[in-house]
Each structure stands twice: as C-alpha cells, then as structure tokens.
Amino acid sequence: AQSVAQPEDQVNVAEGNPLTVKCTYSVSGNPYLFWYVQYPNRGLQFLLKYITGDNLVKGSYGFEAEFNKSQTSFHLKKPSALVSDSALYFCAVRDVRGDSSYKLIFGSGTRLLVRP
Amino acid sequence: EAGVTQFPSHSVIEKGQTVTLRCDPISGHDNLYWYRRVMGKEIKFLLHFVKESKQDESGMPNNRFLAERTGGTYSTLKVQPAELEDSGVYFCASSQAQRRTEAFFGQGTRLTVV
Numbered sequence: 001a002q003s004v005a006q007p008e009d010q011v012n013v014a015e016g017n018p019l020t021v022k023c024t025y026s027v028s029g030n031p032y033l034f035w036y037v038q039y040p041n042r043g044l045q046f047l048l049k050y051i052t053g054d055n056l057v058k059g060s061y062g063f064e065a066e067f068n069k070s071q072t073s074f075h076l077k078k079p080s081a082l083v084s085d086s087a088l089y090f091c092a093v094r095d096v097r098g099d100s101s102y103k104l105i106f107g108s109g110t111r112l113l114v115r116p
Numbered sequence: 117e118a119g120v121t122q123f124p125s126h127s128v129i130e131k132g133q134t135v136t137l138r139c140d141p142i143s144g145h146d147n148l149y150w151y152r153r154v155m156g157k158e159i160k161f162l163l164h165f166v167k168e169s170k171q172d173e174s175g176m177p178n179n180r181f182l183a184e185r186t187g188g189t190y191s192t193l194k195v196q197p198a199e200l201e202d203s204g205v206y207f208c209a210s211s212q213a214q215r216r217t218e219a220f221f222g223q224g225t226r227l228t229v230v
Contacts, residue, residue, distance in 0.1 A: 004158075032216055043120070043223035044159075044207065051216045090159060094215070101172040102147060102215055106159040 002027045004093050006107035013081045013114055021076040021110045023091030032094040033074040034104065035065055039087045047089075050074060061085070081114045088112075118142070120222035122208050128228045134196040137225045141190070141210030148191050149211075149219060150183060154204035162206075165191060198229045 003026045013019045025031055035047040048059025050067040058064045065076045074091060088111050092104040121140040129135050141148045150162040162181070163173040167188035176183070180199070185191040195202055205226050209219040 034218060036221070041223075043122075044209075044221035046218045046220065049216075049218055092159075096215065101174070102164055102211070103149065103161040103172060103175070104151075104159075104219065105161070106151075108158040 002093060002095060002105045004091050004105050004107035006089075006091055006110045008110050009108075010111045010113060013112070015083050015114050015116050016080050019078050019081045019085070019112065019114070021089050021091075021112060023074045023076065023107055024072050025074065025091070025093045025105075026072060027093055027095050027105075030096045032096055033065075033067060034092045034094070035059065035063070035074075035076050036090045036092060037087050038090065038109075044090065047076070081112075083114050083116055086112055086114045120208055120210055120220050122206075122222035122225050124225060125223065126226045126228075128230060129198055131200055131229055132197045134194065135198055135227060137193045137195075137206055137208075137227070139191045139193070139208030139222060141208070142220055144212070145210035145220075146188070146213050147211040147219070148185060149209045150191070150193055151207040151209065152204050153207070153224075154201070159207065162193075195227075198227075200229050203227055203229045 005024045033050040036044040050057050055067045088109050090109050091107040123138045148165040151159050153159045161175040164171045165185045182194045205224045207224045209221045211217045211219040
C-alpha cells in the first residue's frame with residue numbers, strides 16, 4: 001500500500017538557521033513527490049515537486065528538496081529559516097504508473113516553528 | 117487568474133442535517149479532486165473527477181456522501197445525513213490533464229457537525 005511518513009509532528013528552529021522537514025514514502029512504482037505548505041486560515045499552497053531528473057529540486061520561497069531513491073526520502077530543506085516560514089508542511093506522493101490513480105497520498109503534516 | 121474557490125468557508129450543522137459544499141476549479145482544469153482532513157490527521161483523498169466523470173471514488177467513506185460535477189465545471193459535495201465524525205476540513209483541488217502536474221488547492225471548507 002502507498003504511504004507517506006512525516007516522523008516529526010513539529011520542528012523548531014531559530015531564524016537564520018537551516019531547516020529540514022523529513023518525509024519518507026512507500027509506493028509500488030516510481031513516485032511523483034510534492035511538498036505543500038498551509039499557512040493559518042489558508043489553503044494548501046504548492047511548494048515544489050520531483051518528477052524526474054536532478055534529485056535536488058528547487059521551489060518557492062527558497063525551499064528545496066532532495067529525492068533519495070535508495071532511502072525513499074524526500075526531505076524539505078531551506079538554508080536560512082525565516083519567522084514567516086512558520087506553517088504546516090505536508091509531503092505527498094502520487095504513483096507514476098499509467099494505470100494508477102491521480103490521487104495524492106499525504107503525510108500527517110509537520111508544524112514548523114521558527115523563533116526569532 | 118483565479119485560483120480554486122470553495123464555498124462556504126465554514127459550516128456548522130446539526131447531526132442529521134444536510135450540507136452541500138461547492139468547489140469552483142481553475143478554469144481549464146479537467147481534473148478535480150476532493151480531500152478531507154479530520155481531527156488534525158493526514159489529508160485523505162475522497163474522489164477524482166475528469167471533466168464530469170468520476171475517475172476514482174475509492175476514498176468516499178460511505179453512501180451519505182454524494183459528489184457531482186455537472187458539465188465538467190464546478191463540483192458539489194453533499195453530505196446527507198451528516199454525522200459527528202464528518203467534521204473536518206474539506207479541500208477541493210484541480211489540476212491540468214497530465215499526471216505530472218501539481219494540484220492547486222482551495223482554502224477549504226471547515227465543517228462542524230454538532
């Protein structure tokens with residue numbers, strides 16, 4: 001069965017420090033991987049995706065993520081955190097097989113708190 | 117370009133009543149999805165429309181939930197009769213035709229059943 005794990009309910013980091021939000025996945029085929037962010041009282045906003053090619057993908061607001069096939073991980077990173085990055089982050093996977101659904105499988109979310 | 121729009125943003129109803137949620141996708145997006153997040157848990161897939169056809173409804177919890185997408189434009193999700201466990205945030209999303217494209221989400225409808 002397809003699944004996504006975000007092992008940390010919350011990540012705390014000081015402003016200016018690097019941040020990592022972890023995500024691992026399990027799919028039977030090759031994955032398309034996505035990160036979304038939800039700010040308070042807002043919908044989910046797309047941050048970045050991995051489809052194919054370079055394992056390091058860059059997205060919005062200075063975020064990047066590294067696809068690691070051997071570790072089945074897609075960790076979200078940012079070199080220097082901002083207080084405004086504080087939000088709820090969701091990792092999601094879509095199976096790439098032609099006969100599979102377009103649905104996204106989400107992790108449980110990780111709350112990022114950046115302190116001044 | 118307008119994003120995905122959902123209405124209402126909040127709804128509080130009594131157990132046994134009916135509620136209808138509406139979603140207007142991004143213009144030109146053939147794919148429309150419904151998801152929900154219950155009690156702060158993970159966001160779970162409900163169903164997927166391609167134009168007006170239901171492509172995948174494997175996530176619909178039971179027959180109290182009915183989704184429609186008349187004419188392949190906006191979609192409605194009706195819950196009848198509502199139960200306490202239906203409380204949560206219902207998200208709608210839309211995407212272009214290709215599987216590799218990202219889905220764009222609305223702001224969600226927070227449903228509270230009391």
